[in-house]
Amino acid sequence: MKPPPFRYHDPRTLAETIDLLARLENAKLLAGGQSLMPMLNFRYAQPDNVIDLGRVEDLAYIREEGSGLRIGAMTRQRDIEFSDLVRKRCPLMADAIRFVGHRQTRNRGTIGGSLSHLDPAAELPLVCATVDATVHVAGKKGERAIPMAKFPQGYMTPAIEADEMVIAVSVPASGPGYGFVEFARRHGDFAIVAAAATLEIANGTVKRASIALGGVGPAPVRCADAEKLLAGQKPTPDALRAAAETCRKIDAMEDVHAPASYRQHLATVMTRRALEAAVKNAGA
Amino acid sequence: MADTRSITVTVNGQPYTRTVETRLTLADFLRHELGLTGTHLGCEHGVCGACTVLVEGRTARSCLMLAVQAAGKSIVTVEGIAPSETELHPLQQAFQDNHGLQCGFCTPGMLTTLLEFLGDNPDPTEAEVREAISGNLCRCTGYQGIVDAALDAAKRMRK
Numbered sequence: 001m002k003p004p005p006f007r008y009h010d011p012r013t014l015a016e017t018i019d020l021l022a023r024l025e026n027a028k029l030l031a032g033g034q035s036l037m038p039m040l041n042f043r044y045a046q047p048d049n050v051i052d053l054g055r056v057e058d059l060a061y062i063r064e065e066g067s068g069l070r071i072g073a074m075t076r077q078r079d080i081e082f083s084d085l086v087r088k089r090c091p092l093m094a095d096a097i098r099f100v101g102h103r104q105t106r107n108r109g110t111i112g113g114s115l116s117h118l119d120p121a122a123e124l125p126l127v128c129a130t131v132d133a134t135v136h137v138a139g140k141k142g143e144r145a146i147p148m149a150k151f152p153q154g155y156m157t158p159a160i161e162a163d164e165m166v167i168a169v170s171v172p173a174s175g176p177g178y179g180f181v182e183f184a185r186r187h188g189d190f191a192i193v194a195a196a197a198t199l200e201i202a203n204g205t206v207k208r209a210s211i212a213l214g215g216v217g218p219a220p221v222r223c224a225d226a227e228k229l230l231a232g233q234k235p236t237p238d239a240l241r242a243a244a245e246t247c248r249k250i251d252a253m254e255d256v257h258a259p260a261s262y263r264q265h266l267a268t269v270m271t272r273r274a275l276e277a278a279v280k281n282a283g284a
Numbered sequence: 285m286a287d288t289r290s291i292t293v294t295v296n297g298q299p300y301t302r303t304v305e306t307r308l309t310l311a312d313f314l315r316h317e318l319g320l321t322g323t324h325l326g327c328e329h330g331v332c333g334a335c336t337v338l339v340e341g342r343t344a345r346s347c348l349m350l351a352v353q354a355a356g357k358s359i360v361t362v363e364g365i366a367p368s369e370t371e372l373h374p375l376q377q378a379f380q381d382n383h384g385l386q387c388g389f390c391t392p393g394m395l396t397t398l399l400e401f402l403g404d405n406p407d408p409t410e411a412e413v414r415e416a417i418s419g420n421l422c423r424c425t426g427y428q429g430i431v432d433a434a435l436d437a438a439k440r441m442r443k
Contacts (some may be wrong), residue, residue: 001328001329002307002309002312002328003307003309003350004307005286005287005305006287006306006307007287007306008289008306008350008352008354013414016299028320030350030353033349033350033353034330034345034349037329037330037348037349037350038329038330038348040307040328041309041328041347042329043348050306052352052353054348054353071322078342101419102333102419103343103397103400103419104333104336104343104344104345104397104400104419105330105345105348105417105419107339107342107343107344108344108345108348108349137322164332185413186418187414187418188415188418277296
């Protein structure tokens with residue numbers, strides 16, 4: 001299993017990269033390579049041109065942006081894992097990152113690559129969906145910002161044009177009331193179901209709940225019914241259980257690992273556990 | 285015509301310059317161009333962990349990197365772990381003493397993975413060791429010998 005022949009390009013600036021992307025036929029962007037390289041080795045992907053982002057300056061950073069964060073597309077998952085700023089401003093992401101593959105793949109894998117590849121079970125798109133992140137893309141026509149709710153257009157299909165690329169993601173600050181759980185066959189395997197939740201709790205009452213599931217649908221799914229049910233409620237075990245139960249009617253995928261009904265059941269269990277973790281972490 | 289590049293990569297402290305096809309993986313570069321066959325290739329799609337090497341001190345799967353991406357970088361392979369021709373690294377010695385290998389196919393990846401892990405976490409729990417090697421497949425040992433070796437090595441390396 002070897003990659004097919006292609007022409008390799010290693011631009012140094014974003015402008016150069018966008019120019020190549022607009023000019024070259026059948027080009028693929030190589031970020032951390034943890035998804036594209038297997039696809040090349042299997043020859044699922046047969047690009048005529050590979051544009052390596054590894055040497056493009058100013059794409060790897062974690063910065064403060066308002067009360068939240070702006071994370072450059074080429075920021076390695078490893079750097080997110082060990083960032084104090086991420087732990088402070090988006091503890092949900094800091095927690096979830098441990099479930100992304102293994103150390104060897106987090107050392108190379110990037111947040112921009114994960115968002116662009118958009119695997120249905122991927123943790124980083126799930127976190128971004130939960131906290132209402134905004135994806136910044138750039139192309140020949142300029143830059144635009146895409147709310148995470150509109151970013152997935154379908155199974156592994158982000159709302160990016162062929163001549164555009166993800167350059168960064170804005171992550172609003174989220175508080176200590178977070179929970180992330182996943183069910184996989186082994187640590188580091190793709191999640192059969194993953195659940196992420198953030199709860200804003202004031203005076204013992206849930207002010208706002210954000211809940212999303214990964215591995216269930218073709219892209220991360222927000223659980224609007226559960227969120228509505230919890231808002232204004234006290235986060236009692238019964239309230240959490242009732243909210244989680246609404247996830248049973250989610251349209252679930254069926255594959256070699258599990259039938260849809262099993263995923264729907266897991267969705268209720270994982271959601272409940274994520275909510276319980278969020279309540280515990282919030283110290284409420 | 286094949287797309288080629290001239291690259292210089294430092295492997296185990298020694299710089300090598302070669303002209304390679306841009307589609308060549310780092311794993312095949314190490315094995316076929318440099319003859320460093322200690323790095324093993326199992327699955328060639330980033331699942332088995334056998335081809336793990338250290339790139340600038342951080343583990344990476346060499347089947348998921350192009351050789352051209354390693355240009356100008358410093359790589360350590362399993363051949364570069366031991367302090368000399370006649371001595372083993374304490375981690376290697378611990379593998380020998382604890383039956384941490386049988387056929388040895390996964391061993392290069394286990395050693396490089398654990399080298400980084402024990403550097404970051406010199407006093408790990410058994411659960412942490414198991415998580416650390418969760419991306420490395422072994423079909424012989426049932427992992428117990430490897431976990432014992434890692435914990436033993438941690439003890440020796442702390443001294």
